[in-house]
């Protein structure tokens with residue numbers, strides 16, 4: 001019968017871990033901060049490139065940064081509140097069409113009012 005006492009590897013030099021060291025029964029594991037992933041060596045934390053997967057959820061440009069990433073829009077576009085979706089124009093075609101109809105009706109009534117005022 002052996003009585004094993006778990007050795008906390010994390011006590012010594014953080015278990016050689018780059019960031020976090022988690023002591024487990026009989027072993028230990030390294031982990032990283034959000035936005036980083038453990039390298040193949042099991043110790044080093046490297047930036048996770050969010051843009052490599054589904055373009056980071058960005059509709060247009062995706063820029064990977066250390067520990068994070070950002071979505072970018074072309075100059076002619078604006079970014080929605082989700083910070084991921086870019087839209088080219090603020091108004092849809094049907095909204096523009098409705099506005100044009102409204103303007104024409106307004107001009108028509110103004111014209112009528114002016115005509116009746118002159119008569």
Ligand SMILES: [Ca+2]
Pocket residue numbers: 035047048049050064065066067068069
């Ligand atoms: Ca990143």
